[in-house]
Amino acid sequence: MKNLTKDTTGNHTPHIIIVGGTSGIGLALALHHQTLGWQVSVVGSSAAKIADINSHYPAIVTYVCDLTEPNQMRTLLDNLSGIPFQRLIYSAGSYTNERIHHLNQTDSDQMLAINLQAFEQAFRWASSQLKQQLKKQYQSLDVSKGDRPSLVCIASIAGTIDYPYASLYAKSKRAMIAIASAYRAALVPYDIQVNCIASGYIDTQALRDLNDGDASHKPFIMSTQAAVNHIMQAIDDDVELAIFPRSMRYITSALNHLPKPVLNWILHSKLDKAK
Template identity: 75%
Template sequence: MNSKMKDFTQSIPTHKPSHLIVFGGTSGLGLALALHHHQLGWQVSVVGHSMEKIDNINSQHPNIVTYCCDLMDSVQTQSLLESLSDISFQRVIYSAGSYTNERVYRLNQADSDKMLAINLQAFEQVFRWASEQLKRQSYSSDCKENNRLSLICIASIAGTMQYPYASLYAKSKRAMIAAASAYRAALAPYDIQVNCIASGYIDTQALRDLNDGDASHKPFIINTQTAVENVMQAIDDDIELAIFPRSMRYITRALNHLPKPVLNWILRSRLDKPTGYS
């Protein structure tokens, strides 16, 4: 009886939990997605640059693995990626981002470098590395028994507007959307899922900090939990470009159907920076 029971239990397959790595996962939507996956039983690793935020995660969520890395430093980023190359993972989310309000402040060299480095250059560096790692893992049958291999990036609804007068932030997010679409096509033969998230305003601490502590006046703003639900639904439904909330999706779709000169006039008159700002 005991031997039969022993044989039965040994025949039950045991699987390691799926592993998620979130770049920009120490605050905002990135952290919320990391915590959500952790609650679902995923093994979670997060990458961020603030030691204060990392120490806070280590204290409150000791089972989450943390890495400190300045994504503006390509050498430091490459070193981190090489150290992660021996680790098996099934999903990568790139949620790191940098924003400067170019309607109020004239873009300086430091802000320009930061937005370009984090919103585009580090994203490309991470996605290139992650895609190669996932392609290798796609040949393993063990991976296919768990969650589908996937690459996710967090862009912005600003990147969905076909607007030549757009800010550096919007243009870098538009480039992210285009790159994610190319990776989706390239990785389809490997059965690797690629999704891009282009949300409107999310009520995060970073957004509140940019608005004197209160971002409730932002149009169609949603809370972080609603954003997480939308992201997870987009991943489950394998939506190539998920734009939410729905009201913002309809508005941007309508604006993009306007003749370009009309759209340019509307948005330029709305977003043009007054002279004298620095």
């Protein structure tokens, strides 16, 4: 395992941990931070993806962990404890299309574990670690205002719409948004930044796999690089809940302003599976 290092100028190299950082937007954010000079650690469940990163990006520190397994999650956090970091991004996610498939027990357990339970466990651990670091090291690290410690989670625009027929995926992402907001309020006295990202469709391999290899028909779909730019700007600007692209933000805002019976009818008939 690698620890916080110094560059040739004597400045400390910032360290980021990305949970769910072996593919998709998580890997894109990992590579972006690497280009910025950050030390990067990623966590993923696929041994094959980990091996690929080790081969192509040997400077990235990797950890294999099945987030649905409590013992593996505890071991991961124990291994990471005591290693200084400045930013944690929770980018792991699980999705089952409930408009097409009725949830089975395995899918239900996996979505709840990854989208909510492991996320909250990671944020609880990370906030505790950062508070300990601030007590022991903040002055010696000479962290400037622009380098505030930060916790970031990748939610979904699906979690920004409040209606009773929402899927488990949407409900778990809505809960993620609420939990991130609570952590943001709780960590203000520590000057720890918390940001939640609620994006629309991003053209990742996972999305393409869910759509027979082509997700171009998805409304307002954006490239991975465009999403990275939005996310980094939201972190730089310390946006509590960053909803993008703009067109989707307007649509969801308009939907949330509709009378509840109208919203429920629209989304129940257009988005959900037949009951």
